[in-house]
Amino acid sequence: MSTTVLTTARPEPATSEERSRRAVGRIPLSRIVGVELRKMFDTRSGFWLMASIVITSVLATAAIIVFAPDDQLTFDNFAAAIGAPMTVILPMIGILAVTSEWSQRSGLTTFTLVPHRGRVLGAKLLAAITVGVVAMFIALGVGTLGTLVGSAIAGVDPVWNVSAMHFTLIVLGSVLGMLFGFMLGLVIRNSAGAIVTYFVYTLVLPPLLGLLAANQRWFADLQPSVDYNFAQRPLFDGNVSSQQWQHLAVAGALWFLLPMAVGLRIVRRAEVK
Amino acid sequence: MGSGSPQGQARVAPRCVGRSIAATMLSMITVESLTKTYGRGMTAVDDVSFTAATGRVTGFLGPNGAGKSTTMRIMVGLTPATSGTATVDGRRFTDLPNPGRDVGVLLDASAQHAGRTGREILTLAQRTMGLPRTRVQEMLDLVSLTEDEADRRVRNYSLGMRQRLGIGAALLGDPHVLILDEPANGLDPAGIRWMRDLLRGYADRGGTVLLSSHLLHEIEVIADDLVVIGKGRIVARGTKADLLAAAGTVVRARDSVALAAAMEGAGLKITAHADGSVHTDASSDRVGEIALARGLVLTELRAADGAGLEEMFLELTADTQREGVAA
Ligand SMILES: Nc1ncnc2c1ncn2[C@@H]1O[C@H](COP(=O)(O)OP(=O)(O)OP(=O)(O)O)[C@@H](O)[C@H]1O
Numbered sequence: 001m002s003t004t005v006l007t008t009a010r011p012e013p014a015t016s017e018e019r020s021r022r023a024v025g026r027i028p029l030s031r032i033v034g035v036e037l038r039k040m041f042d043t044r045s046g047f048w049l050m051a052s053i054v055i056t057s058v059l060a061t062a063a064i065i066v067f068a069p070d071d072q073l074t075f076d077n078f079a080a081a082i083g084a085p086m087t088v089i090l091p092m093i094g095i096l097a098v099t100s101e102w103s104q105r106s107g108l109t110t111f112t113l114v115p116h117r118g119r120v121l122g123a124k125l126l127a128a129i130t131v132g133v134v135a136m137f138i139a140l141g142v143g144t145l146g147t148l149v150g151s152a153i154a155g156v157d158p159v160w161n162v163s164a165m166h167f168t169l170i171v172l173g174s175v176l177g178m179l180f181g182f183m184l185g186l187v188i189r190n191s192a193g194a195i196v197t198y199f200v201y202t203l204v205l206p207p208l209l210g211l212l213a214a215n216q217r218w219f220a221d222l223q224p225s226v227d228y229n230f231a232q233r234p235l236f237d238g239n240v241s242s243q244q245w246q247h248l249a250v251a252g253a254l255w256f257l258l259p260m261a262v263g264l265r266i267v268r269r270a271e272v273k
Numbered sequence: 274m275g276s277g278s279p280q281g282q283a284r285v286a287p288r289c290v291g292r293s294i295a296a297t298m299l300s301m302i303t304v305e306s307l308t309k310t311y312g313r314g315m316t317a318v319d320d321v322s323f324t325a326a327t328g329r330v331t332g333f334l335g336p337n338g339a340g341k342s343t344t345m346r347i348m349v350g351l352t353p354a355t356s357g358t359a360t361v362d363g364r365r366f367t368d369l370p371n372p373g374r375d376v377g378v379l380l381d382a383s384a385q386h387a388g389r390t391g392r393e394i395l396t397l398a399q400r401t402m403g404l405p406r407t408r409v410q411e412m413l414d415l416v417s418l419t420e421d422e423a424d425r426r427v428r429n430y431s432l433g434m435r436q437r438l439g440i441g442a443a444l445l446g447d448p449h450v451l452i453l454d455e456p457a458n459g460l461d462p463a464g465i466r467w468m469r470d471l472l473r474g475y476a477d478r479g480g481t482v483l484l485s486s487h488l489l490h491e492i493e494v495i496a497d498d499l500v501v502i503g504k505g506r507i508v509a510r511g512t513k514a515d516l517l518a519a520a521g522t523v524v525r526a527r528d529s530v531a532l533a534a535a536m537e538g539a540g541l542k543i544t545a546h547a548d549g550s551v552h553t554d555a556s557s558d559r560v561g562e563i564a565l566a567r568g569l570v571l572t573e574l575r576a577a578d579g580a581g582l583e584e585m586f587l588e589l590t591a592d593t594q595r596e597g598v599a600a
């Protein structure tokens with residue numbers, strides 16, 4: 001810092017004529033979404049989290065090309081290999097988009113510049129979904145390239161066994177995972193707490209519920225419609241029956257919409273400090 | 274005030290000195306009957322009302338935990354009020370279409386993402402407010418953050434650098450109202466002087482400034498009006514000049530015990546100090562008469578002035594201080 005702090009520049013408070021001339025308009029949502037997108041990239045951790053989407057996609061693809069037998073160099077295998085890290089990274093992005101405002105306390109500025117928390121969180125949601133969808137298309141691109149390169153190296157014909165419909169369902173499944181992270185971030189509002197909860201939900205809960213279903217007939221019948229993890233699986237298989245859609249809707253309402261609504265209510269009333 | 278002071282009573286009427294500020298000047302910030310209670314009957318802000326007028330610097334003064342920051346957070350919508358309102362230009366803060374263009378806010382300079390650079394933090398605000406990009410560099414120049422410092426991450430900022438960045442962020446949107454919570458915190462002497470001049474000039478050119486502090490001396494130099502708060506309640510407000518005039522008289526006698534007794538006997542409220550001086554609200558005239566009547570030799574008799582303001586501040590907030598008033 002320079003020791004001579006006296007600068008000649010003087011801040012001029014806008015006069016009332018100036019103010020009426022510039023007739024300040026309401027901040028458009030698009031602008032807030034743009035700022036929220038920028039915030040996802042402008043720290044080192046945020047940048048590397050985003051970069052990890054590309055990096056893990058390429059690594060997963062390379063691994064398939066190197067290790068998979070020739071007849072396994074099919075597009076669906078590439079898609080599965082790339083999709084796995086994505087189901088972890090995207091929810092993290094969803095979580096951190098919300099929690100950093102509290103954990104890093106930048107919310108003090110954010111919610112002062114836009115004193116409508118619903119708008120800010122809506123913008124964050126849109127920004128997160130945008131990143132999620134773009135990430136899936138990056139994965140699609142890398143997977144396509146991997147299939148082409150892999151089959152060329154092996155000297156076999158590329159196998160395109162993932163339909164546009166299947167890809168759409170995978171995108172939906174991945175974005176739902178991301179939104180689940182977003183919801184956890186909103187309810188917990190603490191980065192570490194939300195991340196731990198996410199892993200408990202995805203790694204610890206499923207085997208326990210599986211055990212319960214294996215031993216309790218009543219739960220086995222109930223599981224498809226109350227276990228959100230379970231209900232999302234058909235999306236990644238690319239085949240969803242109308243009954244499975246219903247199960248997904250019920251489980252989603254229970255595990256996502258309800259807590260999301262509660263979280264929103266709390267956040268809109270809560271103190272930011 | 275001393276023993277029989279009204280501070281002993283449960284409810285202290287705000288001590289309003291002189292003409293009403295609101296009546297004579299256009300007020301930009303209006304706080305009306307603001308109350309904030311937290312659970313378990315904790316009242317952080319208790320029926321607080323005041324105004325901050327255009328073209329003036331209003332000092333918001335009170336000891337630690339008095340409720341200054343809470344009041345300011347309520348004003349900008351970060352904390353919901355239990356009851357009461359706060360408005361800027363007659364509008365609630367949350368009703369302002371683009372608040373940063375009207376009101377510059379600095380509540381806590383350290384509340385920033387530690388991984389962002391100073392320049393990036395200003396850029397985010399510049400984009401949110403829809404300002405030209407050049408504004409960021411203008412503000413960095415204004416608060417004397419060098420290129421190198423602006424591109425450093427806030428994690429590595431000193432307290433004073435954070436404070437400068439925060440002041441830059443508050444001024445970014447070219448607002449006409451400033452709400453600053455302890456802005457001098459962490460600034461070096463040159464920085465404090467710079468900020469004082471900046472705020473003075475800003476108010477002189479028609480801006481409205483509300484700044485808080487728990488340091489009387491810091492605020493005494495710059496403020497035109499004072500709002501004193503203790504334990505969530507307003508205990509005094511008025512122009513600095515009027516409050517200074519009302520700060521009372523300091524008197525010293527060869528026999529200070531006799532003097533104190535004589536003054537109390539005459540019905541004056543007094544505070545006797547260890548150094549032998551006695552402070553009272555009464556005029557020096559009245560004190561002189563009493564001394565003469567009792568044949569006491571005075572060694573000093575003067576208007577209390579700046580020291581009196583501090584005296585008054587300590588007295589007014591006496592029951593809210595962590596350590597009692599040094600008497
Ligand atoms: N969430 C909360 N729950 C309970 N009490 C709270 C809460 N937030 C603030 N308080 C209390 O409200 C009072 C006012 O705090 P505030 O931060 O407004 O004081 P201040 O005047 O800014 O003090 P300082 O000069 O130290 O900054 C304090 O007693 C504080 O402990």
Ligand SMILES: [Mg+2]
Nearest residue numbers: 341342343454
């Ligand atoms: Mg404070």
